Amino acid sequence: MKQRLVVIGAGMASGRVLEHLTDAAPDAFDITLFNAEPRGNYNRIMLSPVLSGEKTYEEIVTHDDAWYAERRITCRFGEKVARIDREMKVVDGANGHVPYDKLLIATGSNPFVIPLPGHDLDGVIAYRDLEDTRQMMGMGPGNKVVVIGGGLLGLEAAAGMAAHGVDVTVVHIMGNLMERQLDEAAGYLLKKSLEDKGIKICLQANSKEIIGQGGKVRALLLDDGTELPCDLLVMAVGIRPNTALAQEAGLATGRGIHVDDQMLTSDPDVFAVGECVEHDGEIFGLVAPLYDQAKVVAMALLGEEAVFERKTLSTKLKVTGCDLFSAGDFAEGPEREDIVFRDPSRGVYKRLVIEEDRLVGAVMYGDTADGSWFFGLIKDGTSIEEMRETLIFGPAYQGGDTADPLSAVAALPLEAEICGCNGVCKGNIVEAINAGAGDLGAVRASTKASASCGTCTGLVEQVLQVTLGDDFQMPTAQPVCGCTDLTHEDVRRLIKGQELKSQAAVWQELGWNTPNGCHVCRPAINYYLLADWPLEYQDDPQSRFVNERKHANIQKDGTFSVVPRMWGGITTPEELRAIADAADKYDVPTVKVTGGQRIDLLGVKGEDLPAIWSDLNKAGLVSGHAYSKGLRTVKTCVGTDHCRFGTQDSTGLGIKLEKILWGSWAPHKLKLAVSGCPRNCAEATCKDIGVVCVDSGFQISIGGAAGMDVKETELLCQVPTEDEAIEVVMAVTQAYREGGKYLDRLYKWMGKVGMGWIRGHVVDDLENRAALVERFELSQSIYRKDPWAEHVRDKAQTYAPIADFTLEAAE
């Protein structure tokens, strides 16, 4: 007698089981197929092309009525299964029960719904089945849709709707799209191409509430207060195996239904397959392993031996124009190496991960033609020892090209600005070269490019080389570090010229040859980005040297020093008491008066930092930034308040300047001083910026130093009023911030651009001075604040160990 097989769920996995089974043994089973959806098996992963209009539903139906009829499968579609009775071996459907000899559970998964307030409003949907797809297809131009989730499914939904002219915003909680499959560089390129399609992308965005009106969704509220209006809200944040039926039937379940290597559940007559199962601790969302499982189930049902093994997976995003490929494993392991290739002009990024002469992972964007070849190498564990040097160029590579360090410049459009001082574009330079300008001097003479501050010199030379080829001999310039061939000046100009606003953008567009830089370039790039894009770029603490990350100076024994700010060197008995109390309370071994007119508490333990800051904050004391590449102190003398020689209120001016400048970052440390008369007790003439008061006004001089090099300042200008003195100091600070090379003190920058250039831009050109002041103020609207208070409030727990095993009771 024929065995009776009941299948619950007509999805892609069970569909594949039925194909194998009825192909191999058409008469082995009497098959009944239940499905809660009122239809048979269709290719669910092709819903995205249906959504975007590239396919119709009919085209993605895998099994139509005729197919089921031909294989004599009894279909009970649109009928929910109420329960499984394992003792009686019967499945209870809504329209009557069916007995079984073998049962296959393929209940799939449920979309995960974030329990935000308002998640049950009308117009809040998941992206799972044809009904959801049809609702999205109902949107058109004039509609707004928010998609929560920047993974594969969320992005396909967004792109599909955007193709119909819908105004789509994707809200993603992580800092990088598809962070499970992609690294930052590929994530950055993906974001860029989606934005080119008109999709808005909010990263690191936490959803707070779904706002409704009359029972229908109206907007999504983020926890930073942003309100995103929408007519439809799609949640695509993940799936959960649907284990309800199995659990009620008493089968072993965890995150999914537990199955062994033969896909058998804890009951020897019940199999499970697909997204509802858990195998060896893993659950499944991609189709490839589900098909492998289906093959195993079919063979096991026929009494043949088969074992399900997990294999390396690859991912492709089904969005037209976003060419992306990810495969294999990027997790840790001994002896792992990266090979990175970037071609900024084509928007290409490739990264291969190699372990012991085997390829174990690959991420590609922009050019994925070699994806399946790499995937094959990963799956087969082929030794790549012989082809290691040329591996990244793919199978077609036969000697020849290597990555071109000039490609970043070659890729610039002709209208890209090269020289900011004189407004010269790449096109002007190329024209001049074609008209006969064969070297830097000639280009300068005919276009003025690099003739002013000179920071774009490297770029002009590269344009010469790209245009003239071997006819131009490139002078050797020092690159930032081993990650790039570009100099600091090149990188700075390209960040501005190409509007690069994230580190991932810099690494990709400028062709970095490492995945995420090194300890040399990361702090520099982080500084350039925050100085050039104060509003758009968010400071990255992990790209900062420990002192700036922890807002304290690390000492040789790993403890820290804490220096509260004393504005202009003025303090009060209350502040001194608070400092003394803190020194007592935290067992500070050394208390020292610094050269910058304040008090240093040396030897504070790292984990005590938030507590000591909190105590100092309570007395009104804030960070002195004694650790920063930025404003340190403004040293003052007592000026007219007490001194019989004083000509102006030097203390007052010093305090004003410090209150304006504090918190600002700069290429290197920035020290100021204000002396009340030419006797110069505040030693203003060996500071980065010094002000010496005279009867007729204020002499501002710059470029001093008293460290490895001792330099006397040079006079920049004399101004009659305090207000103008403040303006000039702000403007020169901003000019240095915008033009200086990271880790160049102000005098080094001055040596490169020349006093004449600075005077022209900061003193003589009043319009430019005002613009510099305005840009400085804009940046300070973000950075003029106490980092200690912020860390006490938001980050205190990060100063403590994540776990402490010394606290457990002694054995």
Add this chain to the structure above:
Amino acid sequence: MSWIDVGHIDEVPLRGARLIKTHIGCIAIFRTAEAEVFAATNNCPHKDGPLSEGIVHGQSVTCPLHNWVFDLNTGEAQGADDGRITTYPVRLEGSRILLDDKAATRRSAA
């Protein structure tokens, strides 16, 4: 090998590190990518610098005191410097960081 749960992946900043205190000294958990962690001793063999305070790049960390760079896979110092840090087995299960139980609870450096 048995594993002990030491925390959630998001407690360690991307390209940063956090410390675990044990009887044999501090172990640093480094997070080199969204879902990639390493564990190694916190102390630089050169001058005892705290590696958890260093800049994390690729699968390496740079000591904050004198810029020695260590490969977190092998523990070997890179470039001209000669030295090695002890690494410990660590893995991710979902979002949880699991450390080799022996490393966490050993009472003496045997």
